[in-house]
Amino acid sequence: MNSAPRPVAGGDDPETAAREPVLRAPSHQLFALIDVNSFYVSCQRVFEPWLNGRPVVVLSNNDGCCIALSKEAKDAGVQMGEPWFKLAPRAARLGLTARSSNYELYGDMSSRVMQVIGEHSPQVEIYSIDEAFAGYRGPLSTVLPFARDLRADIRRKLDLPVCVGMGPTKTLAKLANGLAKSFDHLHGVCIWDTVPESARDTLLSRLPVQKVWGVGRRMAEKLQAAGIGTVADLRHADPVVIRRRFSVTLMRTVLELRGEPCIDLEESRDLQDQLIFSRSFARPVTTAKEMEEVISNYAQRAASRLRQRSSQAKTLTVYARTAAHSPWAQHAPSTTVPLRSPTSDPLALTRAAKALLPLMIEGTRYAKAGLVLTELSRAGEQLAFDLFAEPAQEDSLGPLLEEIRSKAGANAIGLGRSGMKTRSAWEMRRDMMSPRFTTAWDEVLEVSA
DNA sequence: CTGCGTAAG
DNA sequence: TTTTCTTACGCAG
Numbered sequence: 001m002n003s004a005p006r007p008v009a010g011g012d013d014p015e016t017a018a019r020e021p022v023l024r025a026p027s028h029q030l031f032a033l034i035d036v037n038s039f040y041v042s043c044q045r046v047f048e049p050w051l052n053g054r055p056v057v058v059l060s061n062n063d064g065c066c067i068a069l070s071k072e073a074k075d076a077g078v079q080m081g082e083p084w085f086k087l088a089p090r091a092a093r094l095g096l097t098a099r100s101s102n103y104e105l106y107g108d109m110s111s112r113v114m115q116v117i118g119e120h121s122p123q124v125e126i127y128s129i130d131e132a133f134a135g136y137r138g139p140l141s142t143v144l145p146f147a148r149d150l151r152a153d154i155r156r157k158l159d160l161p162v163c164v165g166m167g168p169t170k171t172l173a174k175l176a177n178g179l180a181k182s183f184d185h186l187h188g189v190c191i192w193d194t195v196p197e198s199a200r201d202t203l204l205s206r207l208p209v210q211k212v213w214g215v216g217r218r219m220a221e222k223l224q225a226a227g228i229g230t231v232a233d234l235r236h237a238d239p240v241v242i243r244r245r246f247s248v249t250l251m252r253t254v255l256e257l258r259g260e261p262c263i264d265l266e267e268s269r270d271l272q273d274q275l276i277f278s279r280s281f282a283r284p285v286t287t288a289k290e291m292e293e294v295i296s297n298y299a300q301r302a303a304s305r306l307r308q309r310s311s312q313a314k315t316l317t318v319y320a321r322t323a324a325h326s327p328w329a330q331h332a333p334s335t336t337v338p339l340r341s342p343t344s345d346p347l348a349l350t351r352a353a354k355a356l357l358p359l360m361i362e363g364t365r366y367a368k369a370g371l372v373l374t375e376l377s378r379a380g381e382q383l384a385f386d387l388f389a390e391p392a393q394e395d396s397l398g399p400l401l402e403e404i405r406s407k408a409g410a411n412a413i414g415l416g417r418s419g420m421k422t423r424s425a426w427e428m429r430r431d432m433m434s435p436r437f438t439t440a441w442d443e444v445l446e447v448s449a
Numbered sequence: 450c451t452g453c454g455t456a457a458g
Numbered sequence: 459t460t461t462t463c464t465t466a467c468g469c470a471g
Contacts, residue, residue: 039458060462067458067462081460101462128458128465216456217459247468276464324461370463 039130167192171256278370314375333359
C-alpha cells in the first residue's frame with residue numbers, strides 16, 4: 001500500500017531512451033527535506049531582529065514551558081520542555097528572552113515558506129508547520145546547486161534560516177538534514193549521495209538508532225535489547241527478521257536506510273481524519289457554569305477551523321480532565337455525540353458539546369478540556385437520502401461570525417456566555433506576546449526608511 | 450471498530 | 459523525561 005514507485009533512471013519511455021541513449025545523463029529521483037531552524041524563534045527574530053544572536057525561547061500555551069529554543073539558549077543549558085516558572089528567576093542572568101507562542105504568525109510564515117519551496121519543486125509534501133519534503137529529479141551534478149539555491153531563496157525572501165537534506169529516500173533525506181544541522185562546515189546543506197562511502201559507515205556507527213526518523217525511545221530500547229544500538233546496526237539488520245520481530249514500518253525504515261524507497265511523497269492529504277481542539281486552563285475550572293462557557297468557546301473555535309478546511313464533522317467527542325499528577329480528586333469525563341448530519345455549524349457543535357456538562361462533578365478541579373471532531377467529510381457533500389439533513393439556514397451563522405471575527409478580533413463575538421469581551425480566568429495566559437506582525441492590520445510592523 | 454501505545458514536530 | 463498541542467498508524471482485542 002505504501003510502496004513507492006521505483007525511481008526511474010533516465011528515460012522510462014523506451015522510444016526516447018532508444019533514440020538518445022548516451023546523451024541523457026542519469027537522472028535520479030531524490031527527496032529533499034527542508035526544515036527551518038528553531039522555527040518559532042526564527043519567526044520572532046524576523047520581526048524583532050535585536051533578538052538575533054541572543055538566547056531566546058518560545059513558550060507553550062499558558063506560558064507553560066519552552067517549546068522552541070534558539071541555539072544560544074541551548075548553549076546556555078536551557079532544556080526543551082523546561083517550565084518557564086523554573087527558568088524565569090535565572091532569565092535575567094542568562095540574558096534570556098521569552099516569547100509567548102503566536103501561532104497566527106507561525107502559520108502565516110509557514111505558508112510563505114511552503115510557497116517558496118513550491119517555486120523550486122513541482123512535488124511538495126508539507127510535513128509539519130516548519131518542514132516539507134520536496135521531490136527532485138535531475139543529474140547528480142545539479143543537486144547541490146538546487147539545494148543551495150533553495151536555501152538562499154528562503155533566506156532572501158523571508159529571512160528564515162533553513163537546512164536542506166537530500167537523499168534517495170525520505171529517511172535518508174531526514175538523516176542528511178540532521179547532518180546539515182550538526183556540521184557547521186556544511187553550511188546548512190547535505191546531500192547523502194555525495195557523502196563518501198567510507199565516511200557513511202563511520203558516521204552511522206556513531207549515531208544512536210533513535211536518531212532515525214520513526215524510531216523513538218521505546219523502539220530504541222527494544223532494538224538495543226536485540227543488539228541494535230546504532231543506525232549502522234539497523235541498516236545492516238535483516239529486513240525479514242526486523243519485520244517478524246518488530247514491525248513492517250521498521251522494515252521499511254531499514255530498506256530506506258539502504259537507499260530503497262518505500263515511503264511515498266504524499267503531496268496532498270486532501271482531507272484530514274480528525275480535528276482536535278484542546279487547551280489547558282490557566283486556572284482550574286470547577287463549576288458547570290464555567291465549563292459551559294469554556295466548551296462553547298472551544299466549539300466555536302473548532303467550528304471555524306472546520307470551515308477553514310471546508311470540512312464537516314459527523315461525530316463529536318467532548319472531554320475534560322483534572323491535572324495529571326494533582327493531589328486533588330481525579331476525574332476524566334468524556335462523551336461522544338453523533339451529530340444528525342455532517343456539520344461545521346457553531347450552534348450545532350456547541351449544543352452537542354454541552355453533553356459534557358451533566359457528567360461533571362461539581363467542585364472538581366478540571367485542568368483541561370477538549371473536543372474531537374471525527375468522521376470528517378468535505379463541506380457541501382451531503383449524503384444522498386439523509387432525511388435528517390439540516391436545512392441550509394443553519395449554515396448561515398458560521399460565515400457571519402467568521403466575518404465579524406476577522407474584522408474585529410477573535411473574541412469580538414460569540415454564542416451565549418462565550419461572547420464576553422473581557423478575558424475569563426480560565427483563558428490562556430499569553431503575557432509575553434509579540435504582535436501578529438503579518439496577519440492583523442492593527443499590529444503590522446512599522447518600517448521607517 | 451475501538452482503544453491503546455508509539456512517534457513525530 | 460515532560461508541566462503543549464495535534465495528527466497518524468499499527469496492533470490487540
